[in-house]
Each structure stands twice: as structure tokens, then as C-alpha cells.
Amino acid sequence: MNEDHQVTAEETAEGVVLSFEESIYPKDAVFGAAYTLLDRCFVHIDRDGTHLKVRLRVKPGLSIQTDLLAGEFESEALAQAWRREIIRENQSLIEGMTTRAVGGAAGPPGLDDLLDEDLGDLGDAFDDPLGIAVSWEEKYGKGETEASAASDDKAKGSEGGE
């Protein structure tokens, strides 16, 4: 067995011992791979320097070749390590999409949320320096409005009579 190898397998009387270089195969990846084999074999993990040693022993009553078991474990450990690497590389993207999804599920923003929102350069877009956005009642008063409305009605009536 060469210690320089990233993965080595050694058959024993009881089963097989796999050795993983921890810098390539993190602890979580090896444990994740072990988890998938718990129904078929007894698994024990130990550490030897920079290597994680995995002892696999087939459960009684099952006839599984140890080399197949070792191969399956190695493949699963590689898949687990690669999956964790992908997650690490795309962490910010995943978090961004999750935030958007959760934000969308919360429904449209309320009036208070909109008022509190920072509009940036659009902050002065709703200013009204010329007073255009003043309502009719506010500009002319209620009494004048009724008077002008009555005179309008009268004018319409006289137009209709002609």
C-alpha cells in the first residue's frame, strides 16, 4: 500500500480497509459515503495522520464482494466531495436565489414597505415644486367648488332649453 495515494484499499480477513487523503476527501464526504452503506455493512472510521481509515465489514447474511463494496464507497466519497465543492463554489448564487424565492412567497410589498424603501436617484421624482399635484378641493376650497358646479349646471340647463 502506497501512502502517497489519495485512496487505497486493503483487504483484510474481516472485510476491507479504505484510506482516504483528508485534504482531497473531507471528513463530511467520507461520512456521507459511509452513511449510504450502513444498511449493508458495518462501518468504522478512524484517523491515521492525514488519512481517514474506513473499515467495512459486510453484515451477516449478506453476500457482497468486498471489492465491489470498496468501489462503491470510493465512488460515493468522490461524488460527495464533488457535490460539496459545487455547493461551495455556488454558495452566493444559491443564497441569492433562495432569498428571492422566499421574498416572492411573502407576497407583494405593503404601502409601509414601499414608503420605507430607499429609492436612490428616484428619491426626488415625487417632489412637486410647481404645485401641480394639489387636489381640486385643496386648491379652490369646498364652497367654491359647489358654487362653480351649480353655475355649470345652470349653464347646461340654459343650453338645453335653446
Next chain:
Amino acid sequence: MTELQFRKDLYASPAVAVAIEAFSSFADIERETRDDVEIVRLTAKEGEDEVALAGELANYVLGATVDGVASEEAAS
């Protein structure tokens, strides 16, 4: 008697406690905690397969470590 050793930097210590509790009706189990390792000594009760029990207990500790079940129980 069968002795199992679980390194503390690999296995969660609460997972060992949970496993011992789960298997206590099938075997007499002692636990010894050292600086870097948890040692579990197991003697199967009559009619039980000690080798199989030890293997299953080790699997249980591993599963509980991965699941984080042990840490949840410790928190509650």
C-alpha cells in the same frame, strides 16, 4: 467483551450517548471518555450476537453523527 473506540474529532460525543441508550436493552455497556477518544465496552446479553451488536452500535453512532440527531437531542 468487545471494545469500540470513537475519535472525538470524527464522531459526535452526544451520538455515542444516544447509541448506548438505544442498545442498553441488548447489552451491558460501559463508556469511558478520554481526551481524544470515546471508548465503549460492550458485553452482549444472553442470546444476542455480540459482534453484530457492536457493529450495529458503531453504525448507529455514525448515523447519529451524520444526522445531527445527537446534537438536537443534546440541545433539547
